[in-house]
Amino acid sequence: xxxVDRDKCTGCNICEKVCPFGAIVVVDGKAQVQDTCTLCGAxxxxxxxxxLSIERGQIPLDELGAFSGVFVWGECEHRAETLIPKKVVxxxxxxxxxxxxxxxxxxxxxxxxxxRLTGLDSLFAHGADxxxxxxxxxxxxxxxxxxxxxxxxxITKYMPAVFLFxxxxxxRELAPRIAARLRLGLTAxxxxxxxxxxxxxxxxxxxxxxxxxxxxxxxxxxxQMATVRPNVFPLAQPNKPKKIRIQDFQISLSKALIRxxxxxxxxxxxxxxxxxxxxxxxxxxxxxxxxxxxxxLIQELASALGGVVAGSRAIVELDWLPHTKQVxxxxxxxAPQLYIAIGISGxxxxxxxxxxxxxxxxxxxxxxxxxxxxxxLGIVGDALEILPAFIRExxxxxxxxx
Amino acid sequence: xxxxxxxxQVPEIAxxxxxxxxxxxxxxxxxxxxxxxxxxxVEMALRIKxxxxxxxxxxxxxxxxxxxxxxxxxxxxxxxxxxxxxxKKFAGADTxxxxxxxxxxIRTIEGRFDLILVGKQAIDGDTAQVGPEISEILGIPxxxxxxxxxxxxxxxxxxVTREIETGNEIVETKLPCLVSVSKGPMIxxxxxxxxxxxxxxxxxxxxxxxxxTIDAHKLGLKGSFTQVVKIFPPRVKKQGEIFDGSDxxxxxxKLTDLLSSxxxx
Numbered sequence: 036x037x038x039v040d041r042d043k044c045t046g047c048n049i050c051e052k053v054c055p056f057g058a059i060v061v062v063d064g065k066a067q068v069q070d071t072c073t074l075c076g077a078x079x080x081x082x083x084x085x086x087l088s089i090e091r092g093q094i095p096l097d098e099l100g101a102f103s104g105v106f107v108w109g110e111c112e113h114r115a116e117t118l119i120p121k122k123v124v125x126x127x128x129x130x131x132x133x134x135x136x137x138x139x140x141x142x143x144x145x146x147x148x149x150x151r152l153t154g155l156d157s158l159f160a161h162g163a164d165x166x167x168x169x170x171x172x173x174x175x176x177x178x179x180x181x182x183x184x185x186x187x188x189x190i191t192k193y194m195p196a197v198f199l200f201x202x203x204x205x206x207r208e209l210a211p212r213i214a215a216r217l218r219l220g221l222t223a224x225x226x227x228x229x230x231x232x233x234x235x236x237x238x239x240x241x242x243x244x245x246x247x248x249x250x251x252x253x254x255x256x257x258x259q260m261a262t263v264r265p266n267v268f269p270l271a272q273p274n275k276p277k278k279i280r281i282q283d284f285q286i287s288l289s290k291a292l293i294r295x296x297x298x299x300x301x302x303x304x305x306x307x308x309x310x311x312x313x314x315x316x317x318x319x320x321x322x323x324x325x326x327x328x329x330x331x332l333i334q335e336l337a338s339a340l341g342g343v344v345a346g347s348r349a350i351v352e353l354d355w356l357p358h359t360k361q362v363x364x365x366x367x368x369x370a371p372q373l374y375i376a377i378g379i380s381g382x383x384x385x386x387x388x389x390x391x392x393x394x395x396x397x398x399x400x401x402x403x404x405x406x407x408x409x410x411x412l413g414i415v416g417d418a419l420e421i422l423p424a425f426i427r428e429x430x431x432x433x434x435x436x437x
Numbered sequence: 438x439x440x441x442x443x444x445x446q447v448p449e450i451a452x453x454x455x456x457x458x459x460x461x462x463x464x465x466x467x468x469x470x471x472x473x474x475x476x477x478x479v480e481m482a483l484r485i486k487x488x489x490x491x492x493x494x495x496x497x498x499x500x501x502x503x504x505x506x507x508x509x510x511x512x513x514x515x516x517x518x519x520x521x522x523x524x525k526k527f528a529g530a531d532t533x534x535x536x537x538x539x540x541x542x543i544r545t546i547e548g549r550f551d552l553i554l555v556g557k558q559a560i561d562g563d564t565a566q567v568g569p570e571i572s573e574i575l576g577i578p579x580x581x582x583x584x585x586x587x588x589x590x591x592x593x594x595x596x597v598t599r600e601i602e603t604g605n606e607i608v609e610t611k612l613p614c615l616v617s618v619s620k621g622p623m624i625x626x627x628x629x630x631x632x633x634x635x636x637x638x639x640x641x642x643x644x645x646x647x648x649x650t651i652d653a654h655k656l657g658l659k660g661s662f663t664q665v666v667k668i669f670p671p672r673v674k675k676q677g678e679i680f681d682g683s684d685x686x687x688x689x690x691k692l693t694d695l696l697s698s699x700x701x702x
Contacts, residue, residue, distance in 0.1 A: 080576045146499075179569075180578065204602055208581050214572035215536065220662030223532075223564035241551040241671065243561050244450040250667040294578040295610045298596065303604035310602070316701070340701065342624055352620055358600050373701050383450075384560075390674075394699055396692065398682065409674045412695050416682020426688035432693055432702060 036090060037074060039066045043086035045280060050078035055286045057185065060078060068297050075188035077292055080180075090314045091218045094257060105135040106195040108186065109146035109158065109166070109226030110177075110205060118156035118175065122270075122313065123201035125161045125265055129271035130228055132162035139229040140196065143167060147185055159268075165195070169284040173293065177205050180293045183212040185286060190217060190294030192284075195258045197236050202262035210262045218255030221260040225321060226267045236261065245387035255276065266312060266370035283401035285401055303357040309343050311360055314341025317371045317392075320360055322349040322380020323399055323418055332422045333377060339429045345369065347379050365389035376416045381406025398422075438492040438592055440482045441547060442516065442554045443539055444475035444569070446500050447506035447561040455670045464552065473505040474556025476514075476625050478618040481586060482516045482554055487587070493517055499527055505641065512636035513628040519641045520546060528644040529658030532562075533601055536570030537660065541651045543575065547646055552595065553615040557582055565617070572615040580608050584621025 037268065046064035058072035066078075067089070069221055077269070079087045081404045111118045135142040141164040148150060149172050159167055167320065169185050182205075200206035201247055202224040227239030231252075236259040239250045253259040287321035304310065318337040330344070337344045344360065351361040360371055364384035370391035377398050379385060386409055389395060397410040397416045407413035414421060451470040456463050471479075472526045479496065496511035498504050498553040499522040508519040522542050531540065543550065553572070558565035565581075572579035584605070585598035600619050628636075646656055654660060682688035696702045 076527035091518070105515050183573075190552055204582065204600075207565050208569050208579070212570035212573045212579075215567075215570040216532065218533075220531070220533065220661055221566060223562075224567055237666070242563070242668075243448070243453040244563070245671060246450060246453045247455045248669050248671050249665050251665050251668075253466070253663050256662045294614075295580060295608050298607040298609050300601075301604045301608040340696075357604070358601060358619070365558065370439075373696075373699075387671075393700075395677075396695065398688075402679070407679055408676050409588040412691070413677065413679045414682040414688050414692065415679060416685070419680050420685040421688045421692075425692050426685075428689040428693045429696075429702065430698070432697070 037068045037078070037181045038090065039068065040088070040089055041065050042182055044082045045084055045086075047083065049081050049083065049291070050093070053289050053292050055188065055288050056144050064300070069244060073188040073191045075184045075191065076370070077184045081291065082112060082217050084237065094255070096162070097257070097344065100195045101259070102196040104141045104193065104195040105131045105138065105197040106143045106190075106193070106199070106200070106258065107131050107163075108200045108201060108209070109144040111146060111148050111364045113178050117153045118151040120144075120158060121201065121203070121267040123203060125262075125270055126265065126268045127201060128158065128161040128163055130263070130268040131323055132271065133282040134228060134230055134236070135164075138196065138234060143166060143193075143195070145169070145186060147174045147182060147191055151175065155281060156276070156279055157273070159279055159408045160273035162274075163270060164280065165280045167282050167284050169286055171286060171288050171290045174295070177209075178293050178295065179208050179212055180295065184207050184292065185284075186215050187216050189260060189284060190288070191287050198258040198260045200260075200262045202264045206262050210260060214260050219256045219258065219260050221262070222251045222337050222407055223262050224263045226259060228261065228263065234247060235259070241364075241387055244382075244384045263400045267296075303359050311343055311369050312364065312367050314343040314369070315371050316340045316364075316373045317345050317369055317380060318342055318375045318377065319345040319347065320350050320356070320377050321347040321379030325419065326349070326351075326375050326380070327355045329419060332419070332426070335426055336375070336422060336436065337428055339433075340373070342371070342373070347385055356390060376406050379406055379423065380404045381409065438460075438485070438489055438497070439547075439550045439555060440492060440552045441495045441497055441543060441550050442478050442483060442511065443567070444473070444479065444496055444498045444507060444511060444556070444599050445472045445514050446470070446498065446504040447472045447559050450560055453561075455668065458661055462702040469503065469506065470558045470612045471510045472556055472561075473625065474558060474560070474595055474618060474620070476556075477620055477623040477654065478554040478556045479514050479516060480623045480626065481583070481618050482545060482617075482656040485586060485588065486515070489592070492662045495520060497539065498614065499530070499535055501528075505702050508635060508641055512641065513633050514626060515632065518639055521641065522628050522644045524645040524686075526656045528652055530656065531661035532570060533662050534655070536567045538649070538651070538656060539567070540571045540574040541649050542644060543547045543571075546648065548633050551592070551612045553577075553613070556616065557617045557619045558699075568615060568617040577613050578610045579615040579617070580610060581617040582619045583616040584623075586616065592647065607688075633687060659665055
């Protein structure tokens with residue numbers, strides 16, 4: 036519950052202004068809390084004198100059952116003047132559907148955005164039973180402060196049993212903010228999710244760079260929260276949706292709640308260039324490419340196959356490629372049909388980033404390189420000699436009559 | 438200006454294996470290092486100090502007593518003083534209990550501060566959760582994946598260049614705040630002999646649970662909301678064909694044949 040330290044409160048009215056639910060009024064120079072309080076925490080972070088606090092005790096074990104439903108954060112991205120759910124949301128729905136069916140509970144997507152929010156009907160084709168939509172002009176762009184408070188309020192109101200986020204850069208910031216605000220257990224970057232015989236969410240994730248797997252539960256807190264690695268769970272075939280059920284969540288937000296301000300953005304990717312997370316064919320460069328100039332060979336091979344260029348952490352740290360092209364544990368997880376690793380030794384942190392690739396080809400001059408253990412075809416040899424021959428051969432075949 | 442850098446000692450993870458018999462980690466013979474992303478955070482703090490020499494820099498870590506070595510490394514790099522939170526009661530903490538303990542120590546031991554820096558993630562757990570959890574507990578804004586910092590408005594504001602999915606963006610906020618640090622232009626520096634000698638004269642304070650105003654049941658394993666129920670080795674993919682590529686032309690044929698048989702061309 037929200038408490039006001041009347042000795043500290045100066046009656047400055049800031050909490051009254053920032054409360055998204057009109058749940059605080061200042062009476063006789065002191066803040067008073069109304070029944071409409073959702074414990075979202077907006078006032079606590081805005082109070083200049085620290086007079087407001089929320090005491091969140093642990094839920095007694097026999098009350099855990101009151102939490103029901105699998106919720107998914109419907110993270111959106113900007114595409115051509117619209118705001119639509121990202122691919123990872125559909126992956127979460129495919130897996131979330133299985134969890135919800137095991138629990139015999141509903142699957143709900145939470146989407147935040149402004150008037151440009153669209154494409155929500157497709158969420159039902161991917162398994163959602165319900166969408167809770169919160170539209171506000173200040174929600175057009177992801178901001179940790181505003182999104183933390185809206186989703187915290189939704190969780191407090193709807194009391195779900197499970198809440199899943201895509202382990203995207205935004206998801207991995209937002210989930211711990213919400214978990215810390217609501218005092219919830221949270222498991223990062225999961226690659227496996229299941230329900231055990233007690234109805235608990237079992238969250239499996241790689242640790243120590245992928246050398247071991249750990250299964251983790253949150254026995255005492257609800258919802259059980261997890262971020263889920265993109266490009267790991269397969270997309271289910273879309274079905275014809277049974278029913279479209281969109282509920283609006285009303286909120287009033289003020290700019291004062293958002294403490295960070297974006298000043299500028301620099302795109303490092305050319306317009307229309309496929310992100311490596313969504314590419315079907317990836318040609319990836321490692322330290323064995325010897326020098327930056329050789330990347331033109333990699334680019335040429337990628338173009339010949341209609342694919343994109345990526346690289347290992349070593350290449351990105353040498354600044355040969357931007358961080359948006361980095362594959363692996365501290366970069367991105369990719370799921371192409373074809374992954375060609377050129378001069379990449381295949382440290383475990385790299386291999387976990389390509390475990391969803393369908394076909395892996397590796398060219399490396401070290402026969403002991405770990406990349407060969409996961410490759411469908413491994414060529415032991417000098418990539419700088421083999422690549423030009425490979426590209427010539429590809430061009431010959433494509434120009435030859437079929 | 439006071440900067441607190443929260444750091445973690447991690448095992449050199451390339452060497453960590455699981456014992457297939459017992460299902461436990463084999464830690465013998467595995468070296469411990471300062472987490473690389475924490476080194477970049479330390480480097481970021483030192484860059485500010487070089488520009489604003491009056492800046493006080495503090496490195497703080499929660500860990501076993503051996504984590505002293507990672508803090509010594511921070512002192513050798515140029516950090517002014519260090520705080521080690523070491524106590525059996527802290528053991529087994531998940532990200533929440535870790536963040537709560539660090540936040541409480543920052544509040545009670547350090548009090549005032551302007552900036553908290555953390556590495557974007559630790560290479561052993563890779564959760565990236567402790568930073569945002571600390572900022573939420575302390576009620577300050579955070580900016581994650583920072584690669585460049587600029588103090589503005591007479592050090593009342595900070596501008597951070599951060600990595601995002603499509604490139605970089607510049608974000609501004611008021612101090613105090615927390616920034617998580619990615620690699621960016623930072624390099625892992627090598628300390629000089631003099632710096633290593635100087636570090637031995639710097640303060641390294643040991644803090645135990647009794648020094649913090651926090652209930653014992655909120656610490657370590659007891660205070661953790663998540664529990665590890667099982668660890669196991671990852672599934673290994675079956676190895677495919679290995680081909681001798683000393684003849685480049687033969688290798689090119691082999692490659693195009695595979696692509697053709699799998700209908701990529």
